[in-house]
Amino acid sequence: xxxxxxxxxxxxxxxxxxxxxxxxxxxxxxxxxxxxxxxxxxxxxxxxxxxxxxxxxxxxxxxxxxxxxxxxxxxxxxxxxxxxxxxxxxxxxxxxxxxxx
Numbered sequence: 001x002x003x004x005x006x007x008x009x010x011x012x013x014x015x016x017x018x019x020x021x022x023x024x025x026x027x028x029x030x031x032x033x034x035x036x037x038x039x040x041x042x043x044x045x046x047x048x049x050x051x052x053x054x055x056x057x058x059x060x061x062x063x064x065x066x067x068x069x070x071x072x073x074x075x076x077x078x079x080x081x082x083x084x085x086x087x088x089x090x091x092x093x094x095x096x097x098x099x100x101x
Contacts, residue, residue: 023058023088028096031089034081043100054100061094 035053039045043054053061067073069082069090085093 023062023091023093023095025092025095025099027088028092028094031085031093032096035093038077043097053097056094056097058091058094058098061097062090065090065093
């Protein structure tokens with residue numbers, strides 16, 4: 001039983017390290033200025049047609065941004081916003097918005 005708990009703890013630690021290593025919150029915050037216009041300075045939109053980003057799971061946010069970038073999800077405004085984002089930028093933005101809980 002003790003070995004099982006130790007193994008589970010190591011797996012959980014490894015998994016949490018992988019999740020947090022996916023994006024840099026500070027770099028995401030630095031890049032988020034353009035997002036604030038529609039999604040609010042703290043990721044809470046004041047405009048009903050734009051979603052809140054604060055607290056959104058980073059994997060979901062990254063997936064959506066990548067879908068806009070590769071044009072599998074279409075929105076003329078977002079297409080322009082994501083055009084110059086790198087994969088690292090996307091991961092950093094996603095980490096930043098998830099941190100705003």
